[in-house]
Amino acid sequence: MTTMNERAEKLDELAKAKAKEISERFENVKQTTERRYTAKCPCHRDRYNSLHIEAKAGRVILYCHAGCSRDAIMAAVGLTEDDLDYIPVPEKMPGELIAVEEPEAALSLQKDVAQLGTYLAQLGQMMATMQRRMDEMEAAQGRVTIRHADVKRLQGLIRMRTEQICGKYQLTDKDSTRIIRAAIKKDLLKRYGVKDLHDIPESGLAGAESLVAGWTNIRLVMERRERA
Secondary structure, X not given: OOOHHHHHHHHXXXXXXXXXXXXXXXXXEEEOOOOEEEEEOOOOOOOOOOEEEEEEOOEEEEEEOOOOOHHHHHHHHOOOHHHHEOOOOOOOOOOOOOOOOOHHHHHHHHHHHHHHHHHHHHHHHHHHHHHHHHHHHHHXXXXXXXXXXXXXXXXXHHHHHHHHHHHHOOOOOHHHHHHHHHHHHHHHHHHHOOOOHHHOXXXXXXXXXXXXXXXXXXXXXXXXXXXX
16 A cells, blocks of 8 residues: 555656656756756747746646746647646546545645645635734724824914914014914814824814814913903
């Protein structure tokens, strides 16, 4: 009875032989490993060995690093899909199980099933990671802060509103102007629970501008004038 190690060894020999056989269809072939070769791609003026040839998982892979299609490469040297297979898999009727007689084919199928299970598990983890990141991004929308240009515009609005209030109440001294400007900024930061204008959330920019435009709380300044 053939052991798993013997099957694996035979499979490896088949892979090496098929990779060598396919590589002989091309020019300037160079072997990089027992199952891998490089060669000039027949579909473009290849100054370097752009074509990658490798026997893997029961099939020879052809890949051009310059972007030529696999079908064009195969057609250029007269290869078919069947030529690339090195492990024949028995055909089956729809709904029937495959009756595997060749141990190499059975080993290949076991590997394919195992690889598929691994792939599905990785895909599930990837989807879960993507969903988590999307949730985090959605939750962070309210934490995206305003740009430097928006801060400059907001500072300009505070100065303009300060000038309007000073003009209305005839507050000409610099001290009153400074107090009003500081009071508007303080109310704005308090409204959003931040320490600096740069920390105001982007979603609250319109509300911040409205607060500045409608600010009328000059009680502190008026009380100070009265005491004076």
